[in-house]
Amino acid sequence: MTARGARAVREVSHYLGNTPAVCRTSYIDPKVFELFEQGVTVAPVLTRLGEHGEFGRPATQGAVEAAVLDLLDGSGG
Structure with missing residues (x-):
């Protein structure tokens, strides 16, 4: 894992209240x-949300989650 990946895991673990290994x-x-x-x-989805001033609002959580699921199933983001 790269240093950037390790940092991301540490940040996620902080938000979730778990150790990096558990995350x-x-x-x-x-x-x-x-x-x-x-x-x-x-990133393209986050950029589009930011262009419309939507990023960071609670309603964007669904859009971000959908983008991650699309990423994982190979259909894009």
């Missing part, structure tokens, strides 16, 4: 790391 094995699909290493992320 990595129980909450984060390993495919997320594989795709990240290939440069595939949900």
